[in-house]
Amino acid sequence: MKxxxxxxxxxxxxxxxxxxxxxxxRSDFIENKYQxxxxxxxxxxRDYIHNMPQTMDVADICFQFVIILADENQLIGxxxxxxxxxxxxxxxxxxxxxxxxxxxxxxxxxxxxxxxFLFKAHNKHRIIASIDPRNKASxxxxxxxGFRKEGHFRESxxxxxxxxxxxxxxxLKKEWVDN
Numbered sequence: 650m651k652x653x654x655x656x657x658x659x660x661x662x663x664x665x666x667x668x669x670x671x672x673x674x675r676s677d678f679i680e681n682k683y684q685x686x687x688x689x690x691x692x693x694x695r696d697y698i699h700n701m702p703q704t705m706d707v708a709d710i711c712f713q714f715v716i717i718l719a720d721e722n723q724l725i726g727x728x729x730x731x732x733x734x735x736x737x738x739x740x741x742x743x744x745x746x747x748x749x750x751x752x753x754x755x756x757x758x759x760x761x762x763x764x765x766f767l768f769k770a771h772n773k774h775r776i777i778a779s780i781d782p783r784n785k786a787s788x789x790x791x792x793x794x795g796f797r798k799e800g801h802f803r804e805s806x807x808x809x810x811x812x813x814x815x816x817x818x819x820x821l822k823k824e825w826v827d828n
Contacts, residue, residue: 670724
């Protein structure tokens, strides 16, 4: 897997040494209340990363990438990428940033680079984002990238003891051409 570089960021597959940095913000349950993954410990993250395939395009596995602020070599967030069907022509994308780094355009910059990478380097046909409708900031982010809302599913996702709604946004490769 090649490293993705933007003007301010480096995006690469997570390694076990990233576990503490990821846990520092993923363990904030209040800030990340709409996230599906709340790891219980640094060891859980380290084990997940250690067991993650190093070959891309394995269906139904979440590949965890880290977002690093290039100038400071500081881990500021992560992205999960799941290849969602048997032919692996579709991917689901998600992003989590440490709250200290939100509102500075890093998520937009990182997601744009990842979507571009998935469409161009991995020749994906379609990329989706699954968002809790209460998560207004994520909805604004994904819409800013040009994703369109395809569906709103009532109580379709079981999150920490309750059924919640799920909105699906998507982008086709042919719609991404000008980005």
